[in-house]
Amino acid sequence: MELREDFHVTNYMNQVQEEEMKRIANELHEGPGQQLFSVATGLEFLQSSIQEPGMREYAKELNQLLRRTIEEIRFISAELYPITLGKLGLEAALRSFFTLYTSTFGVVVHMNRSGERIELSENLSLAIFRCCQEALINIAAYAEVDEADVYFTWEKKSLKIDIRDKGKGFDKEAAIANHRMKGVAAMEQRMKQVGGEFSITSELAQGTTVTLLLPIQEGGMER
Template sequence: MALKDGNEASTYIIQSQEEEIKRIALELHEGISQNLYSLYTGLGFLETGIEDPHMRSYAKEMATLMERTIQEVRLLSVELYPNTLTTLGLISALKSYSKLYTSTFGILVNFESTGDEKVMSERKSMAVFRVCQEALINIAKYADATNVTIRFTWEEKLVKIQIEDYGKGFDVIEVMKRNHFTGIAAMKERMVLAGGKCHVTSELANGTTVSISLPIQREGEF
């Protein structure tokens, strides 16, 4: 009973956090991002009217910096909450995120999907998205990889996902002992709370694989 109560409490905390994260993401997308874009277009207009070549060059540099900042804010907004998740589905949301991820980190993300994509509850879809997101961020930070493959296998009652990088790999047991890779524990916990499983395997010089399996249930169920 205590374990069940603990899981329910963790689920409630995560759900509350997601609601607040969603609010912040929408403010970034609809407020700050739009304001930055207005400033960017204004800088471009001012640049055309500057005669001094040095000042024109400086204005161009500022516009380039503003453009990069807009890209970073958009990535942050999608990282916080992918608004395409509920409208277009899990794979579309991950593909949208991956485009920004590639433009930011230079790591190419390849998608493979077998079977027909099934409709899952928003909480289950968000759990998968967060685990994939954590895996991709870890790859950017630690793997020294140039490309990643995300492979979906849709079954009647189960979805399986593999995230494979071709980077330098690591000793999973040693890293877990040192407690450096808290992201692994977070990924596993999210999947357990969603009713699924997450397993991480890695080999030095041969890359890392994150394997996820999650039962598919009717909309409205966790």
């Protein structure tokens, strides 16, 4: 009984946290993000009208810095909450995140799909998005690669997602001993909350694969 109550409390707290992050992400996107984009557009116009070469080059450097700042704000906003998730769906939201991820970390993500895509609930889509996000952040931090792969395998009653890299890999027992598995624990917990399964395999110098397996009812809703 206590375990069930703890599960519901944890789930509720996660929902509250997600709603707050969604609010902040929207404010970043609609406020500073849009304002800085307007400034950058104006700066480009001024740059084209400057005659003195030195000042024109300086304006160009300022504009490049501003554009990088805008990209960072977009990435932070996407980390907080994927605004496109509810509007465009899971795969489109992930592709948008992959673009920002590549521009931030220099790791190109290849997305592959087999089977017919099923519309998922926003709750399930968000759990999958968060796990993919966490797995890719770990790749950027530890794998030492410039490419990663995300595979979607759609079945009538299940969805399997593999996030793979061919990086340096790690020793799982050593990682647990050194307290480097917190992100992994968070992914596992998210999958449990939506009735899914989580697994991770890794070998030194062979890379790492994170696998998410989720049961799907007709209509695309989680069980």
